[in-house]
Amino acid sequence: MTIEKTKTGTALTLAPEGRLDTVTAPEFEAAIAENAEGVTELSLDFAKLDYISSAGLRVLLSAQKRMNAVGKMTVKNVNETIAEIFEITGFSDILTIG
Amino acid sequence: MPEKSIRDMNRLERQHYSLAARTFRATVMGAILLGLAALVFGLGLYAYALGEQCVAEAFNLSRTTAALMEQTVDVGPLAEEVITRYRALPEERRQEMGTDAYRAAFADITEREDYRYVREFLAAFRETSEVYDIYLAAYDRENCAIVYIADPEEDEAYVCLPGDWESVPEREVNKFLSWDGSGRLYDIGSTEKYGWLATSGVPIKNAEGEEVAFVLADVSLTSIAGRMKSFLLRYAITMFVLVNLVAVFMTRHMKKTLVAPINRIAEAAKEYIRDKQEGKTDIDHFSNLKIATGDEVENLALLMADMEKGLSDYEENLTKITAEKERVGTELALATRIQADMLPNIFPAFPERPDFDVYASMTPAKEVGGDFYDFFLVDDEHLALVMADVSGKGVPAALFMMISKILVQNYAMMGRSPKEVLEAVNAQICANNREEMFVTVWFGILDLTTGTLTAANAGHEYPVLKQPDGDFELIKDKHGFVIGGMEGARYKEYELKLDPGAKLFLYTDGVAEATDSADALFGTARMLETLRAAQNEEPKEILEAVDRAVARFVGDAPQFDDLTMLCMHYIGKEPGNMKDTKEMTVEATVENITAVTDFVNAELERLDCPLKAQMQIDVAIDELFGNIAQYAYHPETGSATVRVEVEKEPLAVVISFIDNGKPYDPLAADDPDVTLSAEERKAGGLGVFLVKKTMDAVSYEYKDGKNILKIKKNI
Numbered sequence: 001m002t003i004e005k006t007k008t009g010t011a012l013t014l015a016p017e018g019r020l021d022t023v024t025a026p027e028f029e030a031a032i033a034e035n036a037e038g039v040t041e042l043s044l045d046f047a048k049l050d051y052i053s054s055a056g057l058r059v060l061l062s063a064q065k066r067m068n069a070v071g072k073m074t075v076k077n078v079n080e081t082i083a084e085i086f087e088i089t090g091f092s093d094i095l096t097i098g
Numbered sequence: 099m100p101e102k103s104i105r106d107m108n109r110l111e112r113q114h115y116s117l118a119a120r121t122f123r124a125t126v127m128g129a130i131l132l133g134l135a136a137l138v139f140g141l142g143l144y145a146y147a148l149g150e151q152c153v154a155e156a157f158n159l160s161r162t163t164a165a166l167m168e169q170t171v172d173v174g175p176l177a178e179e180v181i182t183r184y185r186a187l188p189e190e191r192r193q194e195m196g197t198d199a200y201r202a203a204f205a206d207i208t209e210r211e212d213y214r215y216v217r218e219f220l221a222a223f224r225e226t227s228e229v230y231d232i233y234l235a236a237y238d239r240e241n242c243a244i245v246y247i248a249d250p251e252e253d254e255a256y257v258c259l260p261g262d263w264e265s266v267p268e269r270e271v272n273k274f275l276s277w278d279g280s281g282r283l284y285d286i287g288s289t290e291k292y293g294w295l296a297t298s299g300v301p302i303k304n305a306e307g308e309e310v311a312f313v314l315a316d317v318s319l320t321s322i323a324g325r326m327k328s329f330l331l332r333y334a335i336t337m338f339v340l341v342n343l344v345a346v347f348m349t350r351h352m353k354k355t356l357v358a359p360i361n362r363i364a365e366a367a368k369e370y371i372r373d374k375q376e377g378k379t380d381i382d383h384f385s386n387l388k389i390a391t392g393d394e395v396e397n398l399a400l401l402m403a404d405m406e407k408g409l410s411d412y413e414e415n416l417t418k419i420t421a422e423k424e425r426v427g428t429e430l431a432l433a434t435r436i437q438a439d440m441l442p443n444i445f446p447a448f449p450e451r452p453d454f455d456v457y458a459s460m461t462p463a464k465e466v467g468g469d470f471y472d473f474f475l476v477d478d479e480h481l482a483l484v485m486a487d488v489s490g491k492g493v494p495a496a497l498f499m500m501i502s503k504i505l506v507q508n509y510a511m512m513g514r515s516p517k518e519v520l521e522a523v524n525a526q527i528c529a530n531n532r533e534e535m536f537v538t539v540w541f542g543i544l545d546l547t548t549g550t551l552t553a554a555n556a557g558h559e560y561p562v563l564k565q566p567d568g569d570f571e572l573i574k575d576k577h578g579f580v581i582g583g584m585e586g587a588r589y590k591e592y593e594l595k596l597d598p599g600a601k602l603f604l605y606t607d608g609v610a611e612a613t614d615s616a617d618a619l620f621g622t623a624r625m626l627e628t629l630r631a632a633q634n635e636e637p638k639e640i641l642e643a644v645d646r647a648v649a650r651f652v653g654d655a656p657q658f659d660d661l662t663m664l665c666m667h668y669i670g671k672e673p674g675n676m677k678d679t680k681e682m683t684v685e686a687t688v689e690n691i692t693a694v695t696d697f698v699n700a701e702l703e704r705l706d707c708p709l710k711a712q713m714q715i716d717v718a719i720d721e722l723f724g725n726i727a728q729y730a731y732h733p734e735t736g737s738a739t740v741r742v743e744v745e746k747e748p749l750a751v752v753i754s755f756i757d758n759g760k761p762y763d764p765l766a767a768d769d770p771d772v773t774l775s776a777e778e779r780k781a782g783g784l785g786v787f788l789v790k791k792t793m794d795a796v797s798y799e800y801k802d803g804k805n806i807l808k809i810k811k812n813i
């Protein structure tokens with residue numbers, strides 16, 4: 001999957017494209033792990049993401065846990081399908097969606 | 099006339115039979131005939147005139163002689179003496195005429211003075227004229243003889259002495275002795291001694307005025323014939339020269355006025371034929387002839403020119419007509435195609451409908467025909483079926499078929515029942531049916547939910563029905579009158595309950611009335627037999643079986659009717675009969691998730707599935723197929739089957755995930771607590787939970803060693 005990365009100081013923005021599912025989730029998880037060193041502000045731009053499955057949710061959960069310790073994480077530009085998935089799974093309460 | 103054609107003749111023969119040669123021969127023959135006729139006539143006239151002249155000369159000479167003699171001498175005593183002695187002779191002595199003994203009786207007479215005088219007198223006259231002889235003689239009526247008295251002839255061999263006699267025809271004797279003194283007295287006769295002679299003369303009288311003898315003059319006609327011979331010779335020579343001159347002139351004239359123009363016409367004809375064979379147009383050989391003879395030949399030339407022009411016009415027309423015919427042919431072919439395209443002919447016709455299957459075919463016989471079938475959904479629950487046969491063939495039947503088809507469909511789409519549809523179509527067609535065409539129609543509407551078939555029959559063949567537990571049987575329904583046959587016709591409607599699995603076969607008379615080379619009909623019995631043999635097949639196979647049976651039956655015999663059939667299989671809504679099912683079986687790996695997703699998405703797109711539902715389904719596939727890939731066969735691998743089924747009313751997809759792995763019911767686990775904070779959360783359990791929440795139904799069963807997880811999503 002294509003993931004667009006923008007790093008400004010300690011702020012990192014990752015914008016994945018397509019689907020965040022069983023196949024792509026490991027790739028996205030690796031991308032976060034590679035770039036998260038020293039990052040205090042992680043921003044996930046889902047503008048180009050179609051949907052997310054539980055495998056993706058698992059990556060988001062671990063990222064959230066990690067950032068909770070060192071700074072903060074925000075998720076933005078969430079489409080309806082993904083918003084609903086967040087709603088159903090209670091992730092809308094866990095994540096900072098803006 | 100020659101026995102062979104001019105084309106088979108050699109040059110000499112052609113010359114012989116040519117017009118010039120014929121003219122020459124005809125002229126020569128004609129002239130010769132004419133000349134001969136003229137000759138006969140002329141020669142006759144000439145001979146007659148010559149004879150007349152000779153006779154006249156002899157007559158006049160004898161008359162003059164007689165008159166002068168009467169004045170100078172009395173011949174009475176001499177004549178009487180000779181006659182008396184002649185008469186006194188006995189019969190036998192008289193027959194010795196010419197002998198010395200005979201002549202001795204008259205010997206002294208020659209010594210008489212008057213005999214000598216008369217003889218000299220006659221000789222003098224004979225000298226001065228051209229008569230053969232002039233002499234004195236008397237006729238003996240009793241013995242039909244002439245008795246000579248005096249003859250001036252010097253030649254001893256020819257002279258007639260007194261008393262010599264000769265037999266003469268009785269005619270001559272009577273003529274001379276009974277002469278009344280008018281006209282010329284003469285007679286023409288042939289004698290052995292002198293040849294042809296004309297004898298003319300007058301009686302001479304004695305001193306007492308009694309007629310005692312005749313002065314006779316002979317003219318030889320034989321000498322006249324001699325003169326005519328020389329005339330004939332000159333005539334013949336002149337004739338020959340003249341005839342040839344005329345014939346040559348005639349032939350030349352003929353050649354110029356007749357033969358040459360005819361040869362020019364023939365030449366033109368030859369060139370015309372050559373040009374035609376070379377495919378030239380604009381030929382004007384005859385038009386350029388310019389023959390101005392003013393006779394029949396010119397007329398012939400003009401007529402040939404007219405014909406040439408007429409032919410060229412005709413050819414031009416013919417080209418136009420041929421082009422026109424080709425155009426009509428093309429349009430006819432197009433019409434046939436349009437007509438064929440009018441009938442629904444893409445099969446399967448309703449791939450999205452699992453509850454019925456329909457197949458139809460039309461095999462046209464030769465030209466555009468009037469058979470047609472039709473089927474269409476009036477609404478989601480009602481399938482209309484039409485089978486019809488228009489009277490007649492060709493374009494009229496095709497046009498009529500179009501109208502009928504459209505009318506039936508239109509009225510059916512308005513929601514009318516079969517009876518009402520047929521009545522309305524009949525009224526429409528009868529309103530404007532000057533050609534008095536008609537169409538037989540079987541029309542039925544099948545309620546797909548209940549299986550109730552409502553139908554009406556306007557003079558069409560009986561439909562054939564097979565219920566699932568029976569054989570194909572004819573439904574002897576009530577026939578109404580044909581459509582277009584009678585205004586205000588009423589049609590009866592009837593209902594049949596079709597059980598799921600029933601098959602309905604419709605056809606036109608082309609099936610039952612197909613004929614073999616011996617004119618035997620295929621017949622309804624053979625049709626039913628064929629249908630029953632194939633009754634467990636699908637509609638397409640059933641129609642193909644009938645088609646084959648008919649083809650086998652007719653062999654090479656030409657067919658005049660279209661072969662039109664339709665078969666409908668009513669499946670109904672039972673789940674076991676769900677037809678619209680697709681499935682794929684793949685190795686259960688994470689890598690294959692994408693393939694499975696694409697497979698399902700293709701089906702969803704076909705159903706116009708909303709994007710959101712599609713994404714939820716995609717997530718579900720990721721969760722469920724992902725679980726199978728990661729856990730079902732762990733640590734080995736195995737295959738998994740994904741089946742997509744489409745349900746109608748409401749439209750929904752049911753996707754089954756089937757694997758042969760460890761029995762595992764993902765639905766048995768408790769739902770995760772979604773109210774926990776991030777730190778309290780576990781990673782698992784969310785997937786199945788998501789599926790449960792986004793799908794309309796989720797079920798699991800373990801059957802025959804298989805985990806079967808089904809999800810259903812309404813779309």
